[in-house]
Amino acid sequence: YDLRNPQVMRDQARLAAEYGIGAFCFYYYWFSGRTLMEDPLHQWLADDSIDLPFCLCWANENWARRWDGRDEDILIGQQHSAEDDLAFIAHVAPYLRDRRALKVEGRPMLLVYRPHLLPDARATAERWRRWCRDNGVGEIHLAYVQGFERPDPRDIGFDAGVEFPPNMSNPRSLSAQQWLLNPAFNGDVRDWRELAAEIAARPLPDYPLYPGVNPGWDNEARRSGRGRVYLHASPRGYRDWLRTTIHERLAPAPASQRMVFINAWNEWAEGAVLEPDARLGHAWLQATRDALVPAPALLRKPAVHLHAWYLETLPDVLSALREAALDWTIVVTTPAHQAEPVRQALVAHGLEGEVVAVDNHGRDILPFLEVAEGLLQT
Template identity: 50%
Template sequence: MTDRPTASSAGAPVRAIAYYLPQFHPIPENDAWWGRGFTEWTSVTRAKPLFEGHYQPHLPTELGFYDLRLPEVRAAQAELAREHGIHGFCYYYYSFGTKRLLERPLLDMLESGNPDFPFCICWANESWSRRWDGSEAQVLIAQDDSPERYRQFIHEVLPILKDRRYIQVGGAPMLLVYRVGRMPDAAAVAAYWREQAEAAGLPGLYLCAVQSHDATFDPRRAGFDAAVEFPPSPWHGRKIDPRTLPGLDPDFTGTVFDYEDFVTHSLARSAPDYRLLRGVMMGWDNTARRGPASFLFHGATPRGYEAWLRGAVAWTAAHNPPDERVVFLNAWNEWAEGTHLEPDERHGRAWLEATQRALSRAEAWRGALEALRREGTIPPEVLRAHVEDLQHALERLERVESVSTASRGSFTEGVAPAFASKPLHLGGLTQLEFVQGRPPGGRIKLRDREPLKVSGWAVAPGLDLRGAPAFLVLRSPTGERIYSAPLGERTVRHDVAFQLRQLDPRSVCLAGFDVELATDALAPGEYKLGVVHASDKAAVAGFSEHRISVE
C-alpha cells in the first residue's frame, strides 16, 4: 500500500490519522526509572476511580494487554483501524540526540514491511520527567535543544520518510513536530530540513507544527506549512467544581473540565489565516498517571465525539484543499490518558464505530443531527455541510423506499476488453454506501460463494460518463488476480453532483450504481474493490478503502 487519498464520505479526500503511542513494551530505561517490566499497562491497571461513576481503570478487551514487540499485535491494530475508516497512524517518535526510546515498534514495522498501513511520525521533542506520577522535579532524560541537534535530526529520519507507506501531502512526506517553540531559529532549521530532503531525492517536506502548548501558534513563524490542532490544548471551556461530584476522593487536587462544553467551543472555532489541520479527542483523563492530581474531562461519550468529528470533517472539507484534508484523532491507544479508540470494557467498539459513522457519508446524518441539537455557535460553512448531510440521508431513504431492482451480472477473470489496452489513470473516486445490505466496514467477507451486493457511486474526472462503460473490479493486493464485471445501469445522483460541483458535470452525471454479482469465478483471497470507467482513449479507476475477503 502506498499513501493515497481516497473518496471520503463528504465527496473529497478526508484522511483521519490517529496518534499512536509505542510505550507498550518494556525497555531498560523504564525498568530503571519505574521498575522492572514497566509498560503503559502498569499505570493503566493501577488507576482507581476518584468519585462515583468515574470510569477507571480503562481496561482493554479485544486486543488485550498487548506487547508491541509482537507483529501480530501490530497487524491486528492496523486491521481494526482500517476496518473503521482510519487512514493511518501517527507514531510518536522519541529521539534525544544520542539516544532514541520506544523506537522498536516503528523500526520493526519499517524492517518487516508490515503492517501494510499508512503512517507518519510526530517528533516528541521534549524532555522526559517524573511528571507522570505527579512529580515535576526530576528530569529522566533531557532533550538536546542545540541548533546542531535540530539540524542533525533530519538525517536521522530520512530513511523513515522514504518508506512507501509514509503519508504524504502534495507528494511530500508529512512530518509533525510536537513542540516547535523549543526549536532554535526554527525557520532556518525548517529550511535546512527541506534542503536536505530534496538532496535525498524527496520532493520536499510538509511540515506540521503541533499546537500542543500554544493553541494559536502560527506555523508560518517557524517556516512550517500547517498547524495541527491538539486537544485537550488549550484547556478551554467550562470547569466543573469537583466538590459537586458525589463521593469525591478527599485527596483530589486535580481539575475537572466539561467535555460537552469543550466540544461546543471546538465546533465554533473560526478559520485562522494559516493552514490548520483539525484534531479531536475521545476524552481525556490522566488519572492513571497523576492519581488524585489528574486533569480529566467529565461527560465524554461516543455520541458527543461523533458530533465533534463530523463537524471537524465538515470544517476541513470547507477550508482545506483536497490533499490537505486531514483530521487527527487523539488517540489510537493513549490508555493512561483516557483517550483511546481501541476497544475497552465499558464502550467496546463504540469509539471506533462513532469514527466510522462520522467519516461515512451514509451515516453522517447522526453526527449532523447531534451537532444541530446542541447549543453554541456553528460556523456557516459547517452548518451548510450538516444540512447537506441530512438532505443526503433523506434522498437515500427515498431511494431505498422506491421500488428498484439491482442490475445483475457476474465476475469474470481478467481485465475487461473495454479497457484492457488503454492507459489507466488512478484519478477516480468510488464510494460504497451499502454492501450486502448494510453500510460497509473495512473488510467485507463473502462466504460460500454468496453474491456480492453493492451500491454507491463512482465518478471519473476528465471522462464523460454518458458514453463511458463502467466495470466493478476486484484486484488482489499484488495485482496477480483481477476480476471484472459490467456495472450495469447507472443512475443520476444529484447529491454527488452537488458535492463534486467543482468537477465537469459530465464526469459526475451518472454516478450511482446498484449491482448484484455472482462470485462463482472468484478464487479465495483478499481483494481491493474499485470502479473503472473507459473511454475511447483512456480508462480512469477509483478504488475504495474497503476490501473484499472471499472465503
C-alpha cells in the same frame, strides 16, 4: 498486548483501517542520538505487509517523570543544536522515504510537538528541508502541534498546524460541583461536551490547520489526586464532533488539507482511547466509521415508543395515537412471542409502526434503551 510482537502491529493496523482510520501518527523519542521505544517502528518499517500510512511526531521535550506528575524530575534532557537537527533528520530519513509515509501534495509529513523549545524553529526547518533535498527525500511537509502555542506556522518556517484537544481550550470548571470519594483530590474537572462544542465551532484560520478531536480525557492515572478529568464524553458525542469537523468545519479547506487528527489511538493513562475495551467494546471505533458518512436528514416527526407487555391495554393507546391525527413515528417493543399480535393491532387501528422484539427486562427501561439510538435519528 506487546508491541514488540509484529503480529500485534499488523492486527492494529488492520483494525484501524477497518474502522476508517487513514494513518497512524507515532510519537518519536529522540534525545541527541538516543531513541526510546523505537523497536515497534523498526518492525513497522521492515514489514511491507502493513499497508497503513504513517507519520512521525518528534516529542522534543525533556524526558521527565510526567507519567506520575513529577515534571521536574528530568531523566533525559534535550540538547537542541544545529548539529542535532542534522543528526535527527538523517536518522528519521528512512521513515520519510518509505512508500507508506503519509504525504501532503506528495511531500512526506513530519511533526514537531513543541517547536518553541527549539532555539530557532525557522532555522531548524530550513536545515531539515535542505538536507532532505540534498539526500533524496525531496520536499517535506512540516507541521507542529498546537498543544502549548498557536503561532502561524509560516512564521516559524513550517507548513501547517495540528490541533491537539483538550489543550488550547478552556471549558468551565466543574470541580466544585463534584461529590468526592477522595476528599484529598485537588485536580481539575471540566465538561468534555463544552470542549467538543467550542472546538467544532471554530472557524479555520487563514493558514493550513489540521483539526483535532478526542474521545475523552482523564489523566488522573498519571497524576494521582491532581489529574485533569473531562466528564460526559460519549461515543455519540465524539461521533457528532468528528462528523461536524469532517463535513462542515473542513468543507472550505482545499482537498489536500482535509485531514483530522484524533487524540488518541491508545493513550490509556490519559483516558483518550479509540481501541476496543471491556467497558464499551468497539463503540469509539464504530463512532469513527459512522462519522465518515454525513448525518442523515432529520425527519423531524414526533416519535412514540410503546412497550407492549400487557396487550389488553394496547388498543386504548393505539386509539389515542390515531385520534391525535399526527404523523407519528411509532416503535413498539414487545417480547418475541407477542410480536405478531402487536402488528395485527397496528393494522387494525390504521397505523404504521416498527415492531421490535425485546425481552421484558427492566420493565420498559431496557426496551427503550434498545431503540433509543434509532429514535434519536428520526
